Amino acid sequence: EVQLVESGGGLVKPGGSLRLSCAASGFTFSRPWMSWVRQAPGKGLEWVGRIKSKTDGGTTDYAAPVKGRFTISRDDSKNTLYLQMNSLKTEDTAVYYCTTEMAGFGWTEGMDVWGQGTTVTVSS
Amino acid sequence: EIVLTQSPGTLSLSPGERATLSCRASQSVSSSYLAWFQQKPGQAPRLLIFGTSSRATGIPDRFSGSGSGTDFTLTISRLEPEDFAVYYCQQYGSSPLYTFGQGTKLEIK
Numbered sequence: 001e002v003q004l005v006e007s008g009g010g011l012v013k014p015g016g017s018l019r020l021s022c023a024a025s026g027f028t029f030s031r032p033w034m035s036w037v038r039q040a041p042g043k044g045l046e047w048v049g050r051i052k053s054k055t056d057g058g059t060t061d062y063a064a065p066v067k068g069r070f071t072i073s074r075d076d077s078k079n080t081l082y083l084q085m086n087s088l089k090t091e092d093t094a095v096y097y098c099t100t101e102m103a104g105f106g107w108t109e110g111m112d113v114w115g116q117g118t119t120v121t122v123s124s
Numbered sequence: 125e126i127v128l129t130q131s132p133g134t135l136s137l138s139p140g141e142r143a144t145l146s147c148r149a150s151q152s153v154s155s156s157y158l159a160w161f162q163q164k165p166g167q168a169p170r171l172l173i174f175g176t177s178s179r180a181t182g183i184p185d186r187f188s189g190s191g192s193g194t195d196f197t198l199t200i201s202r203l204e205p206e207d208f209a210v211y212y213c214q215q216y217g218s219s220p221l222y223t224f225g226q227g228t229k230l231e232i233k
Contacts, residue, residue: 035222037169045161045169045212047222061221097168108216110159110174112181117168 002026002113004098009118016088016122022081022098022115029079030054033101035111036072036083038094038120048083048096056104065091088122095119126151126218128225130211136233143200145228147213152193157216160189160198163227164209172211173198200230208232 008020022034033056036048049062051072060072071084081098095117102109127150137143147158155176161169171180173189176196186201200207213225 044227045163045214045224047220047224050221063220107156108174109178110171110180111161111169111214112171112174114168114170 004100004113004115006096006098006115006118009096009120011121011123012088013124014088014090014122017084017086018088018120020083020085020096020098020118020120022083024079024081024100027100027113029074030076031102032113033103034072034074034081035099035101036070036081037097037099037111037114038092039097039117040091040094043094046094050101051081085120088120090122093120093122125220126153126215126223128213128215128223130213130225130228132228133226134229134231136231137203138233139203139205141203143198143203143207143230145198145200145211145213145230147191147196147198147225149194149196149215151218153196153215154217155192158189158191158196159214159216160187161212161214161224162207162209163212169212203230205232 003025005023033052035050049072051060069087073082097117098115099111100113129148131146158176160173163169177189210227
C-alpha cells in the first residue's frame, strides 16, 4: 500500500524550531518530487516547498513566507522526507502535509499521494 | 505573482445534479500544469485532475476538467452524496512555484 506518514508536529513557542518527518512506503521513494503543503485552521491550502528527486538534481524551492527559515531534505536510504522549521512564527500554525509528485522537466502528474498531516502550533 | 480565483465560493446543489466549478488565473497557465483537488473535513486533499483534463488514478469519470489560458473548469456530471466537499484548483510553474485557489465549497442543497 502506498503510504506517507508525517510526524514531529507539536506546540512550540515563537522563535522556536521543529523538524517534521514524512515516512514513505509502498513505492520507490527516490523517484518522485516531494512537497510540503500546509493548511492553517479553517483556511485553504498553501504550498510550503519542494525537493526534486536526486535524478533531477535534488534541488529545493520554497514559498516566500518560509524562505530562509525552512529547509527541506530527503534521505532516500531511509525513505524519509524532512522539513526543518526555524524561527517559527504564529502564522506558521497549520496542519502540514507531505505529498508526492511524479514529474520531470516539462511534465507533471500532479500531487497524487498525501499523508494524513501533522499539526504544528506556534504559540506562547 | 499568479493568483487563482475560484468561483463560486459556495455551490449548493442536490445529488444527481451537474456541478460546474470555475478557476480563473491572473495570468496564463500552461494546461499541463493545472490540477484539481477534493478535500473532505478532517482529511488530506485528494488529486482528481492533472494536466487540466487527465483524471488521476481511481477517479470516477463523472469528474472532468477543461479549459486553457486563464480559465479552467471542473465539472461533476451527476453529483453523488460523497462528492460534497471543498474543491481546490492548483497551478504549477509560475511564481510562486505552486499556487492553490481559495477553494469552492460544494454543499448539499
